[in-house]
Amino acid sequence: MGEESIEADESEHETPTIPARTAFRRFWPLAKGIRKWLLVVWICTVLAALAETEAILLFSELTDHALQKGSLTAFWSPAGQWLAIAIAGAIVAYAGNSLAAWVTERFVMRLREHVFDHVQQLPPHFFQRHRQGDLLSRLTGDVEAIETMVVSGLVGAASAAFSALFYAVAAFWLRWDLAAATFVLAPLFWLAARRFSGSIKDVSREGRVVDGAITSVVEESLGNIVLTQAYDRRDAERRRLREEASAWFRASVRSTRLNEAYEQLVQVIETVCVLAVIGIGAWEISTGRMTLGRLLAFAAFLGYLYPPVRGLAQLGLTVTAATAGAERLIEILDVRPSVTDPRRATETGRPDGTIEVRGVTFRYPGAERTALEDLSFTVSPGELVIVTGPSGAGKSTVSKLLLRFYDPDSGDVLLDGVPLRDFPLARLRAYVTLLPQETLVLHDTVRANIACGRPGASDQAIEEAARAADAHDFIVRLPDGYDTRVDPNSARLSGGQLQRLAIARAILRDAPVLVLDEPTTGLDAMAARRVVKPLRRLMAGRTTIMITHDLNLAPDADRVLVVDRGRIVETGRHDELLARGGAYARLHRSQNNAVMDTGELRMPLWEEAPPQPPHQQYRSTYEAYGSPYEPSAEMPSYLPDGRPLFRDAQGAWPGM
Ligand SMILES: Nc1ncnc2c1ncn2[C@@H]1O[C@H](COP(=O)(O)OP(=O)(O)OP(=O)(O)O)[C@@H](O)[C@H]1O
Numbered sequence: 001m002g003e004e005s006i007e008a009d010e011s012e013h014e015t016p017t018i019p020a021r022t023a024f025r026r027f028w029p030l031a032k033g034i035r036k037w038l039l040v041v042w043i044c045t046v047l048a049a050l051a052e053t054e055a056i057l058l059f060s061e062l063t064d065h066a067l068q069k070g071s072l073t074a075f076w077s078p079a080g081q082w083l084a085i086a087i088a089g090a091i092v093a094y095a096g097n098s099l100a101a102w103v104t105e106r107f108v109m110r111l112r113e114h115v116f117d118h119v120q121q122l123p124p125h126f127f128q129r130h131r132q133g134d135l136l137s138r139l140t141g142d143v144e145a146i147e148t149m150v151v152s153g154l155v156g157a158a159s160a161a162f163s164a165l166f167y168a169v170a171a172f173w174l175r176w177d178l179a180a181a182t183f184v185l186a187p188l189f190w191l192a193a194r195r196f197s198g199s200i201k202d203v204s205r206e207g208r209v210v211d212g213a214i215t216s217v218v219e220e221s222l223g224n225i226v227l228t229q230a231y232d233r234r235d236a237e238r239r240r241l242r243e244e245a246s247a248w249f250r251a252s253v254r255s256t257r258l259n260e261a262y263e264q265l266v267q268v269i270e271t272v273c274v275l276a277v278i279g280i281g282a283w284e285i286s287t288g289r290m291t292l293g294r295l296l297a298f299a300a301f302l303g304y305l306y307p308p309v310r311g312l313a314q315l316g317l318t319v320t321a322a323t324a325g326a327e328r329l330i331e332i333l334d335v336r337p338s339v340t341d342p343r344r345a346t347e348t349g350r351p352d353g354t355i356e357v358r359g360v361t362f363r364y365p366g367a368e369r370t371a372l373e374d375l376s377f378t379v380s381p382g383e384l385v386i387v388t389g390p391s392g393a394g395k396s397t398v399s400k401l402l403l404r405f406y407d408p409d410s411g412d413v414l415l416d417g418v419p420l421r422d423f424p425l426a427r428l429r430a431y432v433t434l435l436p437q438e439t440l441v442l443h444d445t446v447r448a449n450i451a452c453g454r455p456g457a458s459d460q461a462i463e464e465a466a467r468a469a470d471a472h473d474f475i476v477r478l479p480d481g482y483d484t485r486v487d488p489n490s491a492r493l494s495g496g497q498l499q500r501l502a503i504a505r506a507i508l509r510d511a512p513v514l515v516l517d518e519p520t521t522g523l524d525a526m527a528a529r530r531v532v533k534p535l536r537r538l539m540a541g542r543t544t545i546m547i548t549h550d551l552n553l554a555p556d557a558d559r560v561l562v563v564d565r566g567r568i569v570e571t572g573r574h575d576e577l578l579a580r581g582g583a584y585a586r587l588h589r590s591q592n593n594a595v596m597d598t599g600e601l602r603m604p605l606w607e608e609a610p611p612q613p614p615h616q617q618y619r620s621t622y623e624a625y626g627s628p629y630e631p632s633a634e635m636p637s638y639l640p641d642g643r644p645l646f647r648d649a650q651g652a653w654p655g656m
Helices: 020-031 035-067 073-120 124-129 132-174 176-183 187-223 225-230 234-286 292-333 395-402 425-431 446-451 459-468 472-476 495-509 525-539 551-556 574-580 583-601 616-624
Strands: 355-362 372-379 384-388 410-415 432-435 513-517 543-547 559-564 567-572
Touching: 020 073, 020 132, 020 292, 035 073, 035 132, 035 292, 073 132, 073 292, 132 176, 132 187, 132 292, 176 234, 176 292, 187 225, 187 234, 187 292, 225 234, 234 292, 355 395, 372 395, 372 410, 372 543, 372 559, 372 567, 384 395, 384 551, 395 432, 395 513, 395 543, 425 432, 432 495, 446 459, 446 495, 459 472, 459 495, 459 525, 495 525, 513 525, 525 551, 551 574, 551 583, 559 574, 559 583, 567 574, 567 583, 574 583
Parallel strands: 384 543, 384 559, 432 513, 513 543
Antiparallel strands: 355 372, 355 410, 559 567
């Protein structure tokens, strides 16, 4: 594996806890380019606070001169100013809030793209070890949580701090002694927030985790709906959902209770402060040291002062809660891609397609055993090499190294003599095309599904590829032809048709090297036969490495590599290997026996063995491969009605 691919078995760790400051610093760089707008939002908030202050002072003036004295002439001027300030304040607040929403959503968009981009580069085993629902919840809920911390949090904190300071100065300016008396109570807010912050963070973290678990259960359950219905697993699935939903229920109720307790405590503290002001104010008015208007203005300043003070404390809690989401995103962002683009890419033209695997040893990150051990082979341009072997032998791992999903721990994979790690990833994957075991379908039209082989391909090229893949005929019979929308779960296309669509895509891609991973697995015999011809057209003139259990395709290969426990145990042509009577011959035999076994399922349970029909055609096949023919007395080759048990009794794979 390359030096970049430091990759721990991340799933085994608990999500690490991170201080809010670290989390903030981690995501702040993403605000680049929008920071100036944050400043504008902050200025708008300041202007709105100034307008509010001016309004309060005008209110005080109105009380003392217009209301107390009952003078209408003293009313008009301050009233006009108040109205003008209110309108200006409203415009500024509107502009500020709209801009804040724009900045916030831009940040969320950028963050989501950043995380999504990163996740897309992660190696296959990451996705096997993380539940999809949990990843979804991180990409949605947690991303928004971080916004509260970085953007709203920052602007909120700056605005609240400014407003608090501003109103405090105004209150001091009005009556410093009265203000000082009430400010003595301010630390109570801070104490209350401190008391609650730890528990709120815990419960938020719990909530984020459970949210991911619920999405996972729903997603897995819907993805497995056939199993659920066929085996009547509805109760089990409901129980699974209920378990997670109960955890969510508990976390959510606890979170509301904590927030509500905090809110109410703050209300009580506020009431104490207001009563203190009224009490002191009443005493001051009674001694003639203060007018009613000034007292009301003072109370109003305090009234305006509390929300930002409370907001600051509340913001602390919100940021603490958001940190729980940040921790979950940072955990993902810290997973390093197993491969990266080279620092200096090799400049080559289109390669001829010589693949050389040279002394490759590879172990999956976190795995105990090596999946490949000192593997070496070469495939010349235009050759077809089949890689076969028992399950778990390491065949698919070979395909992952050929596509450079991973780098080998030692040894090298070379294309035209250049190590794969020296190619830019995008270029490498244009040269080496994978036809994976499961047919991958985009949620889009048939046309787009083929065109993704070569973005920008003309309709004519798409149709030619579809014809070469024997897909054109069934495509034109679809309701909207090439414009019919397909999706991975739609029953609109059969497995064989999807496979032919994938072949059309690969034909259009026109890469010099092809990696086919079990191209006929999962297809029934008829469907498998139908893809053979298109496959041959696809393989023509390309270096092809076919990973397969299906040895019906082996006689066609220039070479067969038999892999077992990560090593090549045999290599040669199909007939040579059969004649050798080793691992390959055993695999071949077991495959044919497997066919016979299915035939046996259809047999009636006779008391006695049925009469044996002649087996001459199999004798000649065996003898042609140099194997001794040993018909088994217990294992009939024909059904009692005379139909052959072997599917290739009419000659191997007539479709080829
Ligand atoms: N993501 C992974 N993490 C750890 N070990 C893995 C991972 N994927 C595969 N392995 C292990 O690597 C070995 C080779 O797996 P591989 O999938 O290449 O086998 P295979 O020959 O393709 O099997 P099959 O024919 O069943 O698909 C196996 O022992 C498997 O358990």
